[in-house]
Amino acid sequence: MIHVLTLTYLQPRETVTAHLPEHKAWLRDHSDRGRILLSGPRPDGGAVIVTADLDEATVRELIESDPWHKLGIASYDRVAFEGKNASPGVVTAAVPDDSVLLINVATTEDAPATVDALAGAVEHVAATADGFRGSRLLTSVDGDAVINLAAWTDEKRFNAIFDDPGFTGRYQEFAKTVTGAKYRLYRTSRVISPNR
Structure with a gap:
């Protein structure tokens, strides 16, 4: 709780x-x-x-x-x-668990088009995927990159989205809007709070 x-x-x-x-x-x-x-x-x-x-x-x-x-x-x-919903990036577990945070960085020449295409893929996941906890899409200040922070209960459920043709089709549309993209999964290693 x-x-x-x-x-x-x-x-x-x-x-x-x-x-x-x-x-x-x-x-x-x-x-x-x-x-x-x-x-x-x-x-x-x-x-x-x-x-x-x-x-x-x-x-x-x-x-x-x-x-x-x-x-x-x-x-x-x-x-x-009972904390059922949290903004991506907010980890509510006091001790490490199986949850993962996706960080997907895409370079682009058209940030609005990239955000729209990526949002379509993420909205599909939000409606269909087990273990999805939420996503936050960020655009760089210079407008040349889009970042997706997405929280998942575990790596296995994250990997399952690639078996869903509804997701992969939308992700391919997103890929057409970028000049490069790379994602990694992360787990919390340490938390350091402000010393003030």
């Missing part, structure tokens, strides 16, 4: 600020371990943390290890939900 943790300050702002370095170090440690996906202050006071896909015991341990919790500086409220 993904957990949205809402922190409410129980101490004056000066106390919160005085213990901010320890809290930031805790945030960074758990972000680097893949447990925390997002965190930040709320405009009205307090803060919000969004966790990766964690079990109950891990979330309890996470909360109890926060210096702000230990010192009684902040209380935690929690809402959990």
Whole structure:
């Protein structure tokens, strides 16, 4: 389950600020371990943390290890939900799993045509393929390259799309719009969060 943790300050702002370095170090440690996906202050006071896909015991341990919790500086409220959909590039698993991220880089002289053709292939996959988690199409600032970031549950399901004539026909149309294209599959090796 993904957990949205809402922190409410129980101490004056000066106390919160005085213990901010320890809290930031805790945030960074758990972000680097893949447990925390997002965190930040709320405009009205307090803060919000969004966790990766964690079990109950891990979330309890996470909360109890926060210096702000230990010192009684902040209380935690929690809402959990099943994270079924995520933007490509967002990895919700706290530990490495079988998921893969496709990065397909295509050079082109007509970026809009390339995006349209690639979108047709990806939309077909979105409607038909098991294991597809989503895609993001990017165009270079110079307009000479298009990148597809696509998330998959595993390599086997990704490879299965090449057995689908509906996909391969659309991919061939995409290939006609490019001067070169190359894809690779990647797995998360390490996460490094901002040190600020």
